[in-house]
Amino acid sequence: MKRISMTVNGVRHEADVEPRTLLVHFIREQLELTGTNVGCDTSSCGACTILMNGQSVKSCTVLAVQADGADVATVEGLASNGDWHPIQRAFHEQHGLQCGFCTPGMMMAAVGYLDENPSPTEDEVRLALEGNLCRCTGYHNIVKAVLAAADDMGS
Amino acid sequence: MIPASFDYERASSLDEALSLLAAGGEDARPLAGGHSLLPLMRLRLARPSLLVDIGGLDELRGVHADGNSVVIGALTTHHEVAGASELTGGSGLLARVAEGIGDPQVRHRGTLGGSVAHADPASDLPAALLALDAEVTLAGRDGTRSVAAADFFVGPFMSAAADGEIVTGVRVPKREGWGSAYRKFQRRAQDWAIVGVAAVVNWTESGIAGAAIGLTNMGGTPLRAPGVEAALVGASEKAQITAAASKVSELETPPADENASSEYRVHLAQVLIARAVAEAAGCPGMQSG
Numbered sequence: 001m002k003r004i005s006m007t008v009n010g011v012r013h014e015a016d017v018e019p020r021t022l023l024v025h026f027i028r029e030q031l032e033l034t035g036t037n038v039g040c041d042t043s044s045c046g047a048c049t050i051l052m053n054g055q056s057v058k059s060c061t062v063l064a065v066q067a068d069g070a071d072v073a074t075v076e077g078l079a080s081n082g083d084w085h086p087i088q089r090a091f092h093e094q095h096g097l098q099c100g101f102c103t104p105g106m107m108m109a110a111v112g113y114l115d116e117n118p119s120p121t122e123d124e125v126r127l128a129l130e131g132n133l134c135r136c137t138g139y140h141n142i143v144k145a146v147l148a149a150a151d152d153m154g155s
Numbered sequence: 156m157i158p159a160s161f162d163y164e165r166a167s168s169l170d171e172a173l174s175l176l177a178a179g180g181e182d183a184r185p186l187a188g189g190h191s192l193l194p195l196m197r198l199r200l201a202r203p204s205l206l207v208d209i210g211g212l213d214e215l216r217g218v219h220a221d222g223n224s225v226v227i228g229a230l231t232t233h234h235e236v237a238g239a240s241e242l243t244g245g246s247g248l249l250a251r252v253a254e255g256i257g258d259p260q261v262r263h264r265g266t267l268g269g270s271v272a273h274a275d276p277a278s279d280l281p282a283a284l285l286a287l288d289a290e291v292t293l294a295g296r297d298g299t300r301s302v303a304a305a306d307f308f309v310g311p312f313m314s315a316a317a318d319g320e321i322v323t324g325v326r327v328p329k330r331e332g333w334g335s336a337y338r339k340f341q342r343r344a345q346d347w348a349i350v351g352v353a354a355v356v357n358w359t360e361s362g363i364a365g366a367a368i369g370l371t372n373m374g375g376t377p378l379r380a381p382g383v384e385a386a387l388v389g390a391s392e393k394a395q396i397t398a399a400a401s402k403v404s405e406l407e408t409p410p411a412d413e414n415a416s417s418e419y420r421v422h423l424a425q426v427l428i429a430r431a432v433a434e435a436a437g438c439p440g441m442q443s444g
Contacts, residue, residue, distance in 0.1 A: 002163060019163030019206070041156065043194060044345060046260060055234075055263040061193050062264065065163050066186075066210060109260065130344060131258025 229268020
């Protein structure tokens with residue numbers, strides 16, 4: 001077992017983990033933050049996307065021990081004091097989800113990207129989300145939601 | 156899936172990492188971003204007994220111009236390579252290739268050194284390094300050494316790095332004034348290239364004065380196409396480039412797999428060489444098709 005500590009959604013956690021524990025399992029099973037989903041389990045689908053030190057990563061392909069000392073953000077950390085994050089409002093208002101399984105990963109990938117490029121074009125949003133798959137194929141409204149969130153956050 | 160059990164140590168210096176690897180024996184592996192190694196471990200295709208995490212070694216990170224070369228640390232992520240302003244001239248090929256690897260999340264974690272050390276013949280960066288005559292730098296307990304990319308990749312997933320050695324970075328000639336392009340063909344957006352072509356071209360008023368072609372997934376290692384390169388010199392029109400590209404059929408027959416027959420790989424290589432060279436030449440009128 002290895003002792004690790006990391007900040008998740010602003011809260012510092014310390015825990016003992018097996019080296020082979022994947023970050024997504026640590027988040028879901030030890031921290032009980034189950035908003036981050038495991039989809040394909042092969043770093044393809046993006047359902048497990050979180051932010052690690054501000055950058056979007058696929059937490060199924062990171063060891064928990066690699067995140068020792070990191071600042072991690074998951075979907076649970078988006079809202080503050082009961083107020084939705086602009087990306088959450090936009091997904092709601094633009095109907096950016098159908099079954100909802102890909103939504104946490106989509107939103108985290110989008111938040112990471114909008115931090116890098118606050119006013120993207122539609123094409124840029126589509127490219128930025130190339131690592132996130134929606135099996136409902138609801139991409140059109142997802143892209144609309146990210147563009148709406150960008151507008152909202154910029155105004 | 157969860158990987159089989161292994162021991163894990165995080166190194167705080169390169170020397171410590173080399174000592175840990177030496178103590179761990181032949182089943183010890185360095186770990187950087189983990190985006191090549193962890194997927195293999197999860198499929199139990201790789202079962203290292205010890206991972207030595209070098210991810211915290213900041214001295215292995217970053218892109219620096221050094222005279223006529225650019226030096227890129229092994230831990231530099233694909234995202235960072237894609238945005239590196241130091242990669243000018245022909246060396247800009249590496250930025251173009253890096254920005255097309257995987258997806259944004261993969262590019263945030265995957266590293267240049269990891270991709271090089273993994274030596275996957277379907278991976279994009281090795282062919283680009285080969286086309287640029289890059290050198291791979293290695294550190295071992297006996298010191299450091301440089302190996303030409305042409306000698307580094309020795310077979311599928313096999314490199315000239317010895318047990319206990321760590322890839323510390325690459326040195327790439329800038330090739331000022333040269334243009335570059337990378338074209339790959341894949342069935343789905345994030346698949347490995349069925350065939351990829353890296354082209355570095357010195358375009359002058361009288362046509363192509365020099366060209367280097369690196370091929371992805373046309374053999375067990377990345378390959379150069381010397382016959383194509385020779386035939387490209389002097390080419391100034393699209394038809395001449397297309398004719399030169401056909402010389403790729405002189406190479407050893409590429410492997411067949413579920414994605415492509417050998418013949419189809421050769422066809423793809425011809426088409427992609429012509430497109431990549433035209434794009435790299437950057438000459439108006441040569442880009443269409």
